[in-house]
Amino acid sequence: MAAAGRPTGTAAEFTVVPAEQAVQLPDEAGFDVGAALGVPALTAHRALTVAEDGPRRLWPGALDGKVVLAAGGAGAVGHAVIQLARWAGATVISTVSSPEKARLATAAGAHHVINYREGDPAAEIRAIAPDGVDIVAEVALGANLALDLAVLRTRGTISTYANEGGRPVELNVVRNMVLNTRFQFLVLYTAGPEARAAAVQDVTAAVRDGALPVGEEHGLPLTRFPLDRTADAHRAVEGGAVGKVLVDVMS
């Protein structure tokens, strides 16, 4: 449904988009996967490919030996971070806010899931990754910066794609100098054609490998609406539907 920079959206039986934005769906994937990929998977790819020590591309083994922290792993982007990082060989830790969301993040493939609202999440993450986390894919930087810095390894990367909750970010400059923290802020639309093309290629490879399934059993519940109830689909998103809200164009 996104219409960034265009007069019309895609909640329609037919639409026109610039050729470079039309990506062929691999035969292995159905339309549910295709509908869920677009922004979340490409955003997750960028979050996982901006670390100082690389990799710049993802493939099975690209993140071998790395530890990735997917903040909010039951969210759409967090889900894609878990799946792509797992496909690329990382040890994946995810934070969530409830047992139900823990179940989803585990179903997505997270090796370790931690409720960030209980106990001592930093100690739990350090117990799993004593040398620290290589890449944090962050959905709520203001809320989580203290946790991120408590678990980040030296020269680690905090890839920030949102600031859910809107809490302001206070930077301890010296602390980050000592850690050699790399902060990477990202929005897909300005990431540049090379990063986007690389993401499309790698995500397509992951889809071919069956690494990005959707549905509740894979950690991403789907809520469906027919095309003539698109307004209800928007309301569901605004109401905080967990997972992906899909509009069935052909019923």
Ligand SMILES: NC(=O)c1ccc[n+]([C@@H]2O[C@H](COP(=O)([O-])OP(=O)(O)OC[C@H]3O[C@@H](n4cnc5c(N)ncnc54)[C@H](OP(=O)(O)O)[C@@H]3O)[C@@H](O)[C@H]2O)c1
């Ligand atoms: N930069 C980009 O290019 C880009 C691309 C896509 C999306 N976004 C943005 O990214 C955000 C998430 O998008 P989405 O589609 O993944 O949304 P979503 O499916 O609604 O997921 C949001 C997730 O954020 C989690 N969350 C909120 N506060 C948190 C905290 N303090 N710590 C850990 N997790 C927290 C929520 O989990 P809990 O309820 O368990 O806390 C929820 O699972 C939105 O703001 C969206 O606009 C940015």
